Amino acid sequence: MKLVPTIRYNVQDIITKTIPVYYGVFTLIFLTLFSMSKLTSLYMAGSFSGASFNSTVLIVVIGFVYTRSSFRYLTQMGVSKRTQITGKVISILLISAVAVVMDRLLELFAEFLFKSTEMTYEGSGIAFSLFDAYLSKLGPVAREMTLIGLGYTSRVMLLSATVFIAMLYVRMNTAAKVIVSVGIPVLAFVGMPALAMLIPEQMAKLIHTIAEITGLSNGLPIRSILWMTGGTVIFMMLYSLITRRAPIKD
Amino acid sequence: MxxxxxxxxxxxxxxxxxxxxxxxxxxxxxxxxxxxxxxxxxxxxxxxxxxxxxxxxxxxxxxxxxxxxxxxxxxxxxxxxxxxxxxxxxxxxxxxxxxxxxxxxxxxxxxxxxxxxxxxxxxxxxxxxxxxxxxxxxxxxxxxxxxxxxxxxxxxxxxxxxxxxxxxxxxxxxxxxxxxxxxxxxxxxxxxxxxxxxxxxxxxxxxxxxxxRESLLDSGYSVSGKADTVRAFVSGREVLGTDALGGFETAYVLGECPKNDLPEGLEISRMDLQRLFIQLTNS
The missing domain is CATH 3.40.50.300 (P-loop containing nucleotide triphosphate hydrolases)
Structure with missing residues (x-):
């Protein structure tokens, strides 16, 4: 079994290089803003959202950049597809855990840093606004656990989705890649608005139902966590299906 | 094993x-x-x-x-x-x-x-x-x-x-x-x-x-000489291919290399691997 080296290969560079660089840049940005507000006579006021300074972009980039190269390399090393799939799933869970911890540390650092300035940092922006009512009723530990749960499951689902899409691109031929690359934006930016105009009531009902099921409309984070866990399982199963007999294309 | x-x-x-x-x-x-x-x-x-x-x-x-x-x-x-x-x-x-x-x-x-x-x-x-x-x-x-x-x-x-x-x-x-x-x-x-x-x-x-490799190389041979003599010799044998140059010809033949009864003016030699490969895969 080559599972341990496979996981190590999948996560080592990301955890030791990519993540420190990514968060290092944000830390430098925060320190620069803090220094400018304290050391210069400029009046600096503003607000940052946690949605802008978190691992969302990082996770999408990791999913797209590393999937193809690790698939080719691990196959060259004689790692079976079964082990590659298991290794990828465990790596997704590990990387997401590190990312969510780093996000939280960055939030705490930013909150601490900007406390004495005219700038404010709204940590976990989206989570706060969607589940504000629910979270405000919780004690500090439960609130923190819920935030971490939301952050973790959202990152795991996002990374699973990008890994699946990246692998789909590995499997698809050029024509299929063009169809998907053009088709999805067209569907999202033309098809959906067109449907909303043609059948507004049905679309509104559909969106409302989805928002309710996912816990977004009724402010229930646990429902969102469950929904994202379900989404993760689906993406991981799809990834497994397309990887099991994936050939190396030259 | x-x-x-x-x-x-x-x-x-x-x-x-x-x-x-x-x-x-x-x-x-x-x-x-x-x-x-x-x-x-x-x-x-x-x-x-x-x-x-x-x-x-x-x-x-x-x-x-x-x-x-x-x-x-x-x-x-x-x-x-x-x-x-x-x-x-x-x-x-x-x-x-x-x-x-x-x-x-x-x-x-x-x-x-x-x-x-x-x-x-x-x-x-x-x-x-x-x-x-x-x-x-x-x-x-x-x-x-x-x-x-x-x-x-x-x-x-x-x-x-x-x-x-x-x-x-x-x-x-x-x-x-x-x-x-x-x-x-x-x-x-x-x-x-x-x-x-x-x-x-x-x-x-x-x-x-x-x-x-040895058995493969033993499975064929080449015979060279005047075209008429070569053709007469290989008649009835399994010929993989021929090379002609002027009045001379070389035929590549499958089968055991004949040790006796070789007509005068003919030269028989063992094919090397590349030559044999070319003849086997030419068609």
Missing amino acids: SSLELIGISKSFGNVKALDDINLTFEEGKIYGLLGRNGAGKTTMLKIIYEMLFPNSGAVHMDGHAIGGNDTALGKMFFIGEKNYFPEEMKVEKAFRLMNDFRKDFDPAYANRLADAFGLNIKKKIKSLSTGYASIFKNILALASNAPFILLDEPVLGLDANHRDMFYKFMIEKYSESPFTAIISTHLIEEVADVVEHVVIIRNGCIIRDEP
Whole structure:
């Protein structure tokens, strides 16, 4: 079994290089803003959202950049597809855990840093606004656990989705890649608005139902966590299906 | 005794049949030459063995068991191909280090010794290696892997004559110390003719020869002389092909070389591997 080296290969560079660089840049940005507000006579006021300074972009980039190269390399090393799939799933869970911890540390650092300035940092922006009512009723530990749960499951689902899409691109031929690359934006930016105009009531009902099921409309984070866990399982199963007999294309 | 067995392997790409019901066994401790013209199916076969491609039908067995995603079976092999499947940004030294992670039999000291001998700078990124040095890098990994089965697809691609000679010497040296199975797919038949013990010739996705080199070379001969005399002599024999130059002709014949009853003016000689290969795969 080559599972341990496979996981190590999948996560080592990301955890030791990519993540420190990514968060290092944000830390430098925060320190620069803090220094400018304290050391210069400029009046600096503003607000940052946690949605802008978190691992969302990082996770999408990791999913797209590393999937193809690790698939080719691990196959060259004689790692079976079964082990590659298991290794990828465990790596997704590990990387997401590190990312969510780093996000939280960055939030705490930013909150601490900007406390004495005219700038404010709204940590976990989206989570706060969607589940504000629910979270405000919780004690500090439960609130923190819920935030971490939301952050973790959202990152795991996002990374699973990008890994699946990246692998789909590995499997698809050029024509299929063009169809998907053009088709999805067209569907999202033309098809959906067109449907909303043609059948507004049905679309509104559909969106409302989805928002309710996912816990977004009724402010229930646990429902969102469950929904994202379900989404993760689906993406991981799809990834497994397309990887099991994936050939190396030259 | 370890063995690698292909059972009823067929593979098509669209309408093109790359491999057609291949049944073949590679035994432990032999150096095989896998020969075939461009597009014959050599690379496809090697990639299917290493699970880089999957067949439409059939199975590959290692020691009597289907490989089918088995890490242990895959770990008994190491494949190197024309293409590079290593991350482009990776340095050679890191590739050696990681190889050690994935394959416990990998010998990093030997890999470094070979890198020194070939003049391969291990500080370089893999993407910056020339075609020749990229081949050297992969060959080093293969030789130092200590895998019982090494699958080498065009291992000397881009190598100059000196490096090709060095590679074959190192391979024979390694093989003499601890025998392994090497399956070498190459177009440079003359160079491997003295290295391989067993020859597999593939044509249009089918195996047309699978036998020890000596027995293959004994299976045919060439006869040269005046065209009329040659034609008269080969009449009724299985002729693979002929070369004519002026009034002289050389015929390549399958069958046992006649020792007696040779008409005057005819010269009979044993075909070399390349000549025999060309005649067998020309049609």
